[in-house]
Amino acid sequence: MSDDLHPGRATGVGQGLHRSGFACLVGRPNAGKSTLTNALVGQKVAITSGRPQTTRHTIRGIVHRPDAQLILVDTPGLHRPRTLLGERLNELVRDTLSEVDIIAFCLPADQKVGPGDRYIAAQLAQLMSGRRAVPVVAVVTKADLVERGALLEHLLSVQELAHAVDREWADIVPVSAQDGYQVDELQDVLVSHLPEGPELYPGGELTDEPEAVMVAELVREAALEGVRDELPHSLAVVVEEIVEREGSGDPAKGRPPLLDVRVNLFVERESQKAIVIGRGGSRLRAVGSEARRGIEALLGSRVYLDLHVKVAKDWQRDPKQLRRLGF
Numbered sequence: 229m230s231d232d233l234h235p236g237r238a239t240g241v242g243q244g245l246h247r248s249g250f251a252c253l254v255g256r257p258n259a260g261k262s263t264l265t266n267a268l269v270g271q272k273v274a275i276t277s278g279r280p281q282t283t284r285h286t287i288r289g290i291v292h293r294p295d296a297q298l299i300l301v302d303t304p305g306l307h308r309p310r311t312l313l314g315e316r317l318n319e320l321v322r323d324t325l326s327e328v329d330i331i332a333f334c335l336p337a338d339q340k341v342g343p344g345d346r347y348i349a350a351q352l353a354q355l356m357s358g359r360r361a362v363p364v365v366a367v368v369t370k371a372d373l374v375e376r377g378a379l380l381e382h383l384l385s386v387q388e389l390a391h392a393v394d395r396e397w398a399d400i401v402p403v404s405a406q407d408g409y410q411v412d413e414l415q416d417v418l419v420s421h422l423p424e425g426p427e428l429y430p431g432g433e434l435t436d437e438p439e440a441v442m443v444a445e446l447v448r449e450a451a452l453e454g455v456r457d458e459l460p461h462s463l464a465v466v467v468e469e470i471v472e473r474e475g476s477g478d479p480a481k482g483r484p485p486l487l488d489v490r491v492n493l494f495v496e497r498e499s500q501k502a503i504v505i506g507r508g509g510s511r512l513r514a515v516g517s518e519a520r521r522g523i524e525a526l527l528g529s530r531v532y533l534d535l536h537v538k539v540a541k542d543w544q545r546d547p548k549q550l551r552r553l554g555f
């Protein structure tokens with residue numbers, strides 16, 4: 229492939245620079261996103277569980293290398309909305325996409341650029357400009373299925389797709405997840421668009437403690453009850469610790485120990501904090517007892533639940549913050 233398709237590549241390899249961040253693969257159904265994710269991640273990933281990390285970001289894999297950590301997150305497929313639900317879903321997709329550092333738009337080499345691709349390109353065009361513009365790399369997948377001439381033609385029509393929405397792809401990379409053609413190249417290209425930063429998942433591992441995840445989910449549900457419209461996606465729940473209070477249980481008498489469960493709720497604004505806490509703390513107390521019942525049932529133990537509400541400004545926009553918040 230001619231190198232002018234890969235302008236401005238700089239992975240920082242050998243420069244002692246470490247990059248980290250989030251990437252998202254989009255594309256119409258069957259474009260080869262899952263297969264490519266697996267090929268990119270290869271054997272280098274260690275995910276202890278396939279459980280979604282949150283309802284909004286499912287981590288599909290981590291590319292863990294000495295010079296970079298690339299976290300691949302999933303979104304529901306971008307598609308043309310036919311229903312209101314579809315529109316809402318697409319809003320959610322756009323929210324997620326606006327938080328990543330780089331988007332890879334997958335277009336299969338064996339299929340002509342079609343209306344579905346044009347729809348996605350138009351959606352991406354919005355994200356590619358504005359306050360926090362996200363670069364988009366066009367990835368021509370399944371390159372093994374077509375001859376070189378046809379591939380070149382396809383690359384041109386993919387480039388044209390960007391021009392039609394008045395944008396440029398940050399790169400165009402043909403790959404084959406099947407035979408490994410250019411998969412490492414693509415990895416380098418994606419990494420080159422990440423900001424400088426430390427490992428977000430030390431050792432490339434997702435520590436997945438199912439109990440903590442479920443406890444967080446129970447608190448989140450209780451906290452959103454009745455105020456979902458006011459706190460759409462602005463609430464993040466982090467379980468700080470679950471510890472047994474010393475000397476609290478008595479196995480001889482069949483008395484279970486008391487667990488101290490400390491949980492932080494993060495919102496974006498003071499006004500949201502006020503909503504969560506309620507007048508004189510009344511709402512937070514109700515949230516606490518509701519969640520505590522669920523947690524006691526879940527853990528089979530008595531629970532002392534300690535909830536703290538904190539303001540973390542614009543946490544949704546900042547991937548590093550998201551990581552800190554357990555996303």
Ligand SMILES: Nc1nc2c(ncn2[C@@H]2O[C@H](COP(=O)(O)OP(=O)(O)OP(=O)(O)O)[C@@H](O)[C@H]2O)c(=O)[nH]1
Pocket residue numbers: 255256257258259260261262263264305369370371372373403404405406407
């Ligand atoms: N020949 C060839 N086939 C591929 C390649 N990548 C994916 N496929 C095939 O294309 C089909 C779709 O691949 P997926 O990875 O499931 O596509 P997807 O985009 O994740 O699909 P959705 O989950 O529907 O969005 C599967 O049958 C794959 O085996 C490739 O590089 N070469």
